Amino acid sequence: MTSMNPDPRLRRVVIGVDTHKYVHVAVALDDIGGRLDDRSFPADRAGYEQLIDWAADLGARRLIFAIEGTGSYGVGLTSAVRRRGIGVVEVLRTDRRDRRLRGKSDTLDAENAARAALSGNATSVPKTNDGTVEMIRQIKVAKDVAVKARTSAMITLKAVIVTAAPELREQLQPLSKMALINRCAALRPGSITTVAAATKHTLRSIARRWQQLNDEIKTHEKLLTELTTQLVPQLVAAFGVGADTAAELLIVAGDNIDRVRSEAAWARLCGVAPIPASSGLTTRHRLNRGGHRQANAALYRSVIVRMQHHQPTRAYVTRRTSEGKTKAEIIRCLKRLLAREIWALLRPLRSTNTTTTAIT
Known part of the structure; x- marks a missing residue:
């Protein structure tokens, strides 16, 4: 770790942060790109406050944070910085050519983030995550996962039918999608003593899972319609x-x-x-x-x-x-x-x- 006495005449300090799941690494650069200090902090609420207080103690007239991963591991720190009224920009992943030339470490990544902001290459403002759009995003995630699972269930159902006994396959294959789901969901396998009974049990289980997922997706769609219509009815x-x-x-x-x-x-x-x-x-x-x-x-x-x-x-x-x-x-x-x-x-x-x- 490199440490220097802070100059109270510093006009601006840029804090580059390389974010991770359990720890954030920060590097402070002065207005002309000189490294002032580097530290590591826990990736929790107490660590966020410690990092911001450390940056504030550097004595700059203006403080700016350049954070990698503002939409993932850095989302908590980004929110904490905003609440303190400090400017923050989002930094993309380090250029691969630069990594090959200079090497790879958390401290180097944090320094590169600060230099990207200092040079003007990083000016993107991170998204906030405390409004209606964030609510929409969360529900959209749940819906997309359910849609993928429903599609997978239908593909698996049809694959099981292909290898089913001829008498069962010939009854089910001509049916339309919804008729197939309803027929399979209503199957009665009885005691699982034969391959045909096991096949019926599998088809019924998959069909009922499809129905549950379909009901869940409708609930998500209703919520998305309500939220988007409330926010941007014209869109x-x-x-x-x-x-x-x-x-x-x-x-x-x-x-x-x-x-x-x-x-x-x-x-x-x-x-x-x-x-x-x-x-x-x-x-x-x-x-x-x-x-x-x-x-x-x-x-x-x-x-x-x-x-x-x-x-x-x-x-x-x-x-x-x-x-x-x-x-x-x-x-x-x-x-x-x-x-x-x-x-x-x-x-x-x-x-x-x-x-x-x-x-x-």
Whole structure:
């Protein structure tokens, strides 16, 4: 550990933090990048207060935290820093090339986080996790897990039927999905003394699990509809969006949507912003692949619905097709237009004052 006497004339100190499950490692840098101190603190409420107090004792006029993993192991520290009225920015994982050159340690990662903020490469404001959007995110997690389990149950049910005795398989295979679930849930295997009885027992168990998961998913969907409609009714009412897509996009935006500075930044976050890809005499653009994949997928689903049932979108597709655009190119254009429309619909959530913490 390196320690220096703090200079009371320090204009600014940046605290880089490498977060882990049980311990957080912090490094303090002064305004010109000199290391002042480094410490390790427990990853609990008492440790958060100790870390903040240690940083405050460095004597800087202005204090800024640069934290890795603000949405996972660093979420508690981020909230504690915000409650103390201190600026905080989110830092992405260290560049792999830098790791190969300098090595890897928790202290080096914390220092790299501080230098990223000090140089202006890290300016992202972390999401808050204390509002309606966080409630939506928690329920969406429960719903997504239940949907995966329900899909797995149906796949397993049909796989069991394939290897079932011919007399049972021939009765069940022609049935539709819901008829199959109801028939299997009503099976009476009796005593498990034969392979046929064991198969019926398995089919009944899987079918009833599917029914339970289906009821659970409906409950989650009802809650998501209530919360999203309460927060952004104009977004839920948009053609082809609905509660599930609105929930996904709100989760990407966060409770503090002001952290997204502009409509162009929102498009980039959703992975629909074009970036230059020119070389020599060729001038072209391609999509930025660094956006949020779930948000991009939500936009894609809404665009497909509009292409099938929304008359203005169908007219747009017809016009662009006559201009020689391929279907994939048209979908990319529609996703960009939809992202712009959604940004406008989210305007009521944006306050007049920005919450962005600039590193200046």
